[in-house]
Amino acid sequence: MKNSILLSVFLMFSCMAIKAQPIPGPVSAPQQCDFEGILSYLSSDWMEGRATGARGALMASDYIASMMQLNGLLPFGDTVMNVKSGSVTTPGRSYLQHFKMIRCLVDKSSLSLVRRTPKGESVLLFAHGTDYQIEALPFGREAEAQLVFAGYGIEAPEKGYNDYAGMDVRDRVVILLQGYPGHGDGDSPASIKLGSAFGEEFASLKKKLKTAERKGAAAVIFIDPKVLTSQINTLRSEDAADENPRHYLPGDPGKLNIPCFTLGTDAARRLMAGSMIDLNGFENKVAQNLLPASMNIQGEKLRFSVTIKSQEVIIRNVLGMIRGMDTSRNIIIGGHYDHLGISKGEIYNGADDNASGVAGMLALAKTWANYPEKPACNLIFAAWVGEERGKLGSNYFALHSPIVPGQVSLVLNMDMISRSDSQDTSGTGLSIGTMTINEDLRTLAKRVNSTLERPFVLEVWDVTGATGSDYRPFSDMKVPILTFHAGFPAEYHTPQDDFDIVDLPKMEQILKIVHECLKESLQHPPVREKK
Secondary structure, eight states, X not given: OTTHHHHHHHHHHHHHXXXXXXXXXXXXXXXXXXXXXXXXXXXXXXXXXXXXXXXXXXXXXXXXXXXXXXXXXXXXXXXXXXXXXXXXXXXXXXXXXXXXXXXEEEEEEEEEEEEEETTEEEEEEEOBXXXXXXXXXXXXXXXXXXXXXXXXXXXXXXXXXXXXXXXXXXXSEEEEESSOXXXXXXXXXXXXXXXXXXHHXXXXXXXXXXXXXXXXXXXXXXXXXXXXXXXXXXXXXXXXXXXXXXXXXXXXXXXXXXXEEEEOHHHHHHHHTTTOOOHHHHHHHHHHXXXXXXXXXXXXXXXXXXXXEEEEXXXXXXXXXXXXXXXXXXXXXXXXXXXXXXXXXXXXXXXXXXXXXXXXXXXXXXXXHTSSSOOSEEEEEEEESOGGGTSHHHHHHHHHOTTTTTTEEEEEEEOSOSXXXXXXXXXXXXXXXXXXXXXXXXXXXXXXXXXXXXXXXXXXXXXXXXXXXXXXXXXXXXXXXXXXEOOOOTTTTSTTOOGGGOOHHHHHHHHHHHHHHHHHHHHXXXXXXXX
C-alpha cells in the first residue's frame, strides 16, 4: 500500500496542473483526478488506519488541513494567536478544532447468578471474555439485584407496543432481547403494522439501554435468541480494537451510565434455565399479536461488579470555509476521516469507510474555491473525527458552534461513497437520506439523479431517529439533511477495505449529485421544520 503514495502525489499534482486557474462560467462537478490521489493517500498504510486519538488520525488531520490551505479555504477551527517576526501578536484561526474525549476501558469485572434453592443459595459464575462481554462505562459499579425479563426492552406506546407496561424495573437487572416484534419475518402482522423504520427508531442497543437507565434499572443483560441455537461459545467484538473501549465527550448527556452484559451461548442457556421463559416462543407470539410478556424472575438475582479505567485524549475536527455573499447563512459539507486503526498487526485502512467521503469533501472544496464568484452563502467543509466512536466530532461541533442550528440551512454528509452494497451486483445503488419534512430535498435528489447518463437506483429514506452517521447530531436539531451512502460492501470494517478495490467512476457520479444538490440549495434553501 505504501507504493500508492507515489501514485497519490502524481495524481494530485497532475490535477493541479490541469485546474490551476479558475475557469469562468458555471461551476462544474469534481472529476476523478480531484479525489483519487487524496483517497489513495488517506487509505494508505502510512495513516495506520486513522483510529481516533491515535498517531494515524493526527497525521490524517494535518494532511486534510494542508489540503484545505492549499485550496485557499479560510480556517474555521480554534482561535489561535499568530506571532510574526517584528510584529505584534494577533488573534487568528486554525483549521483544527481540538476537544477532549474520554476513553474508557473495563479494568476488571465479575458476573454471577445467585439462585435460591431449598438447600440455600447456589452461585453460578460467568467468565469475562468467554461467557460475556461488557460495555465500558464512564465509571464503575457494583450491585446485587433481582432479575426481570423485559422482552425487547422497547417503549413505544404511540406505536402500540410497550415492553415496560405495568413493570417496575427500578434497581433490578433487566434481561433484553436483540431486535423488535417481527424483526425476523417481514410478512408477520407485527412487522407490517410497525413498519420498516420501527427498528431503526426504537430498537438500537443504545436506545434500549437509555430506556432501561431512565426507568432506574441497575444493569442490563443483552441476549440474542439466534445465538442460543448456534455453537458459538465465545463472543467476538465487531470493533477492530482488541480491548473494545468506549469513548465519550465530557458531560455528554447521551452517554451510557448502566452496565450492559452481552451473554454468549452457554451463559445465556444457563441464565435462562430456571426462568421457564421460552425465548423463541415469546418472539413468535409477539410477532403475531404485539402483546409483550415481561415478567419478574422469582428466586434469582444477579451479582456484578465493574471497575473502569479512563483517560482524557485530545482529538480534533478539521474545518475550512469559503465565505459567501450572505455570511449569516451556512451550508456544511462533511464526512468523517477516522477509522478503526490497527488490530492484531493488521491495518484497517478504511478506503471506502470513510477516506472516500473526506476525499469527496476536499474535491468539492477545491471546485468551489476555484470558482471566481462567491457562493450565495458560507460553505463550511468539515472532516469529522470519532464517527466510529459515537459521532464525537460532529456532536461536539453541533453542541458548541454558535452557528448551529439557527444559521445552518443544510448539512451534506458523505459516508462510504466509493463502493457498492454486497447485494448490489450491478453497482447501481445509492442511498440518500433526508428529514421527514424535506420533500423538497427528496424531489431535488431524484431530479438531479435523473439527469445522469446512467442514473442510480435510488433509495431515498427518512433519517428521523436514525443514528448511522454524522448527520445525526444535526437532524436531532432539526437542521435539513442530505446524507449519501453507496452501501455496505463485503469488506466493510475489515482490513480488506483498501484503495485498490474502490469504484472511482461510481464515486465521481455520486459527487455530481452532491455537487448539483449543493448548487440548487445555495439558491433555494431547504424547508425547515418550525419550532
